[in-house]
Amino acid sequence: xxxxxxxxxxxxxxxxxxxxxxxxxxxxxxxxxxxxxxxxxxxxxxxxxxxxxxxxxxxxxxxxxxxxxxxxxxxxxxxxxxxxxxxxxxxxxxxxxxxxxxxxxxxxxxxxxxxxxxxxxxxxxxxxxxxxxxxxxxxxxxxxxxxxxxxxxxxxxxxxxxxxxxxxxxxxxxxxxxxxxxxxxxxxxxxxxxxxxxxxxxxxxxxxxxxxxxxxxxxxxxxxxxxxxxxxxxxxxxxxxxxxxxxxxxxxxxxxxxxxxxxxxxxxxxxxxxxxxxxxxxxxxxxxxxxxxxxxxxxxxxxxxxxxxxxxxxxxxxxxxxxxxxxxxxxxxxxxxxxxxxxxxxxxxxxxxxxxxxxxxxxxxxxxxxxxxxxxxxxxxxxxxxxxxxxxxxxxxxxxxxxxxxxxxxxxxxxxxxxxxxxxxxx
Amino acid sequence: xxxxxxxxxxxxxxxxxxxxxxxxxxxxxxxxxxxxxxxxxxxxxxxxxxxxxxxxxxxxxxxxxxxxxxxxxxxxxxxxxxxxxxxxxxxxxxxxxxxxxxxxxxxxxxxxxxxxxxxxxxxxxxxxxxxxxxxxxxxxxxxxxxxxxxxxxxxxxxxxxxxxxxxxxxxxxxxxxxxxxxxxxxxxxxxxxxxxxxxxxxxxxxxxxxxxxxxxxxxxxxxxxxxxxxxxxxxxxxxxxxxxxxxxxxxxxxxxxxxxxxxxxxxxxxxxxxxxxxxxxxxxxxxxxxxxxxxxxxxxxxxxxxxxxxxxxxxxxxxxxxxxxxxxxxxxxxxxxxxxxxxxxxxxxxxxxxxxxxxxxxxxxxxxxxxxxxxxxxxxxxxxxxxxxxxxxxxxxxxxxxxxxxxxxxxxxxxxxxxxxxxxxxx
Numbered sequence: 090x091x092x093x094x095x096x097x098x099x100x101x102x103x104x105x106x107x108x109x110x111x112x113x114x115x116x117x118x119x120x121x122x123x124x125x126x127x128x129x130x131x132x133x134x135x136x137x138x139x140x141x142x143x144x145x146x147x148x149x150x151x152x153x154x155x156x157x158x159x160x161x162x163x164x165x166x167x168x169x170x171x172x173x174x175x176x177x178x179x180x181x182x183x184x185x186x187x188x189x190x191x192x193x194x195x196x197x198x199x200x201x202x203x204x205x206x207x208x209x210x211x212x213x214x215x216x217x218x219x220x221x222x223x224x225x226x227x228x229x230x231x232x233x234x235x236x237x238x239x240x241x242x243x244x245x246x247x248x249x250x251x252x253x254x255x256x257x258x259x260x261x262x263x264x265x266x267x268x269x270x271x272x273x274x275x276x277x278x279x280x281x282x283x284x285x286x287x288x289x290x291x292x293x294x295x296x297x298x299x300x301x302x303x304x305x306x307x308x309x310x311x312x313x314x315x316x317x318x319x320x321x322x323x324x325x326x327x328x329x330x331x332x333x334x335x336x337x338x339x340x341x342x343x344x345x346x347x348x349x350x351x352x353x354x355x356x357x358x359x360x361x362x363x364x365x366x367x368x369x370x371x372x373x374x375x376x377x378x379x380x381x382x383x384x385x386x387x388x389x390x391x392x393x394x395x396x397x398x399x400x401x402x403x404x405x406x407x408x409x410x411x412x413x414x415x416x417x418x419x420x421x422x423x424x425x426x427x428x429x430x431x432x433x434x435x436x437x438x439x440x441x442x443x444x445x446x447x448x449x450x451x452x453x454x455x456x457x458x459x460x461x462x463x464x465x466x467x468x469x470x471x472x473x474x475x476x477x478x479x480x481x482x483x484x485x486x487x488x489x490x491x492x493x494x495x496x497x498x499x500x501x502x503x504x505x506x507x508x509x510x511x512x513x514x515x516x
Numbered sequence: 517x518x519x520x521x522x523x524x525x526x527x528x529x530x531x532x533x534x535x536x537x538x539x540x541x542x543x544x545x546x547x548x549x550x551x552x553x554x555x556x557x558x559x560x561x562x563x564x565x566x567x568x569x570x571x572x573x574x575x576x577x578x579x580x581x582x583x584x585x586x587x588x589x590x591x592x593x594x595x596x597x598x599x600x601x602x603x604x605x606x607x608x609x610x611x612x613x614x615x616x617x618x619x620x621x622x623x624x625x626x627x628x629x630x631x632x633x634x635x636x637x638x639x640x641x642x643x644x645x646x647x648x649x650x651x652x653x654x655x656x657x658x659x660x661x662x663x664x665x666x667x668x669x670x671x672x673x674x675x676x677x678x679x680x681x682x683x684x685x686x687x688x689x690x691x692x693x694x695x696x697x698x699x700x701x702x703x704x705x706x707x708x709x710x711x712x713x714x715x716x717x718x719x720x721x722x723x724x725x726x727x728x729x730x731x732x733x734x735x736x737x738x739x740x741x742x743x744x745x746x747x748x749x750x751x752x753x754x755x756x757x758x759x760x761x762x763x764x765x766x767x768x769x770x771x772x773x774x775x776x777x778x779x780x781x782x783x784x785x786x787x788x789x790x791x792x793x794x795x796x797x798x799x800x801x802x803x804x805x806x807x808x809x810x811x812x813x814x815x816x817x818x819x820x821x822x823x824x825x826x827x828x829x830x831x832x833x834x835x836x837x838x839x840x841x842x843x844x845x846x847x848x849x850x851x852x853x854x855x856x857x858x859x860x861x862x863x864x865x866x867x868x869x870x871x872x873x874x875x876x877x878x879x880x881x882x883x884x885x886x887x888x889x890x891x892x893x894x895x896x897x898x899x900x901x902x903x904x905x906x907x908x909x910x911x912x913x914x915x916x917x918x919x920x921x922x923x924x925x926x927x928x929x930x931x932x933x934x935x936x937x938x939x940x941x942x943x
Contacts, residue, residue: 117535119607147571148707156633186607189634191652196570196582198632224632229568231703251652252605252638295699296563296586297638297650343772350780353759357752357784361791364748369708371741381747388755395762402767 107177111165111185111212118186121257122162128256131188132159132263133248133303135287137271141225143242143280143309146368148232149196150244157221158188159263166216174219179208187220188258193247193292193302198226234367237374238316239515241283246305249292253300260301262287269305280309320363320376324383327352327359328504331390335497339397349391356384375515382511386504390496397492536606540594540614540641547615550686551591557685560617561588561692562677562732564716566700570654572671572709572738574663575797578625579673580656587617587649588692595645603648608637616649617687622676622721622731627655663796666803667745668942670712675734678721682729689730691716698734708744712737749792749805753812756781756788757931760819764924768826768917778820785813804942815931819923826919 134157141151201207207223230244262268285307292302331352563586570580630636636652659673691697698716721731760781
């Protein structure tokens with residue numbers, strides 16, 4: 090009877106209590122509306138407030154959303170003249186029946202409770218209920234890193250009733266595909282959020298039956314720029330640095346060796362740095378391919394110099410042996426030597442195979458030639474210490490230098506080719 | 517009240533006036549007394565569906581699992597009259613008013629029942645009093661891990677369920693469907709492990725103070741994926757050892773080069789070893805990966821020692837030769853390449869290199885060298901500074917080359933044999 094005494098005078102406070110209005114005392118919250126009867130349809134509406142974080146190591150994501158339920162409970166209907174809904178304090182939900190929606194595959198979740206539980210309960214006169222809460226949930230997302238960091242991940246949040254099967258509670262998206270809204274300013278630092286969309290399906294549990302399951306799906310595309318700056322660019326620079334070694338004089342042994350070794354060390358550090366923030370997966374990632382191929386290039390530049398140095402030493406030894414045999418003055422007259430190598434030269438074969446000594450001479454000699462000028466002497470039969478030996482050394486020097494010469498072209502060429510293939514495959 | 521129960525309306529548009537309290541006789545139900553109190557033990561069947569294994573932590577030696585835990589028992593006090601023998605699903609908050617089994621997880625560190633949006637609890641009562649009680653729980657439990665074969669290891673972990681208060685005389689815990697009680701979600705996967713098998717077993721546990729309890733076990737075996745560690749630890753270590761072999765092919769006169777090569781590979785090996793042990797517990801025995809890394813470290817270390825031996829023996833021979841020729845040690849005439857290898861400065865000509873412990877900087881030695889060179893160039897007959905010395909040098913060269921020549925073969929072959937043994941033993 091109190092119900093009919095609804096005052097139009099708004100300055101007067103409402104004298105009735107909710108218990109009387111909604112007949113909460115008679116309301117058994119353990120029984121769903123239409124208990125024993127047909128399934129009760131519960132509409133769901135979601136507004137995503139933010140995507141807080143995506144974790145590769147844990148393979149999960151954290152999302153904050155407003156979750157709204159719509160259903161009809163006759164027991165809560167009340168007479169009203171202007172058909173307006175009444176909003177009640179959130180603590181009333183403890184006394185009425187509410188759907189028990191949970192997030193499948195969630196790791197942690199909570200309802201925000203500052204300053205009070207973020208729960209809204211709104212009851213319409215005909216018994217329709219709108220029940221809204223603000224929830225943060227951390228849910229699993231299976232990620233595939235075979236294209237990392239040029240990858241796209243598809244994650245989904247799943248809603249389901251815990252106790253009520255298909256026959257007791259029908260969960261559905263209230264407005265179809267428009268049930269899912271997002272705040273305008275949803276952004277992540279590392280990802281571009283491509284799209285949000287909803288789907289629904291049935292899930293079967295062998296012990297308990299069929300349940301309605303609703304999905305919130307979204308696709309994330311990773312921004313490549315950070316990894317370009319952090320990983321790809323340093324690796325490329327290290328490989329280019331190792332090519333510098335081919336342009337340094339091959340007699341500078343400590344220089345070339347330490348250049349090669351230090352670039353190997355730096356590549357190793359870059360590789361360790363990338364794997365620190367990644368899960369330990371059992372397949373190779375795109376970034377691994379790039380780093381390991383770069384590592385192989387750098388490694389090969391060290392081996393290349395070891396080969397150059399070794400061949401140089403071998404020739405030097407041969408050269409020395411030959412010199413032993415021709416040690417005395419087996420001089421060949423000028424003309425003959427000129428026929429041998431076409432250069433006007435009087436030279437003393439240097440002691441080492443392959444090492445040239447460029448002195449001031451009018452002729453411009455190619456560095457490969459082992460022609461060495463000591464002095465412009467007038468002697469016509471200066472002992473030609475180099476007859477046959479010079480020829481041999483000539484050939485050898487060209488061989489060793491050849492490795493460096495070819496490397497200057499082959500290494501950069503192959504690396505650029507690899508880059509072309511890599512970026513076209515993965516982009 | 518019996519009359520009210522029969523007044524069950526088949527018209528589902530009307531709200532059921534009955535309450536669950538009346539349906540299930542909650543007021544008469546004393547939840548402190550188990551069914552069959554004072555009589556024979558009550559059998560409680562258990563059924564588990566594993567939703568996910570969230571993480572396995574080596575450092576903490578535990579694992580985190582999310583599962584649906586279902587209990588089945590019969591409580592006559594909850595039976596109700598029904599003509600179609602269908603079960604009734606009640607809200608989870610009803611369990612506060614009835615008796616439920618007190619199953620807990622032995623050796624668990626942390627656990628919680630998910631409570632978003634409401635407590636994830638299902639209560640289903642059949643007309644004859646059979647009850648199905650389901651929970652969604654995340655539990656972190658201890659797992660004793662043995663790392664002596666890490667990372668080629670397999671870990672056996674188990675989750676144990678037991679009643680806290682009721683021993684074997686009061687409550688009999690058993691797997692409801694034998695070994696098929698344990699089911700898993702289809703896409704249960706871990707990034708680092710391969711889940712070999714899930715199996716259910718049961719046993720009795722004895723507590724001296726309180727008696728015998730039924731204990732149920734959920735056992736699973738995890739096999740670690742080796743690929744990540746091959747890429748992260750084994751492969752870099754192997755490459756570092758191969759890089760240290762490069763030193764045997766470099767001219768042994770290149771002292772700074774060979775020493776810096778050896779030392780930098782030692783440094784990189786050390787970094788790799790530190791990186792591996794950062795994510796591991798500090799156990800008191802040696803792990804398989806430790807064996808590999810320390811033996812590789814030993815190889816790299818021995819290559820440095822080998823070069824020290826080569827260099828020492830070279831120096832001894834040279835000193836012997838010096839004594840033979842009666843020349844005071846100090847200024848030692850070397851050819852250009854040897855000089856460059858010795859002090860890292862670029863030399864164009866034969867120089868007199870100072871063998872004192874504090875070598876001069878490069879420019880000074882260059883000027884001195886050019887001066888000596890000019891003097892020697894003027895003579896038409898070049899003094900061969902090296903005839904005897906060259907001969908002796910060759911003798912020395914051959915002796916020490918022996919160590920290098922043998923090392924080039926011994927080191928790689930011993931390392932390959934070690935690899936055969938290692939992988940044959942552990943895989």
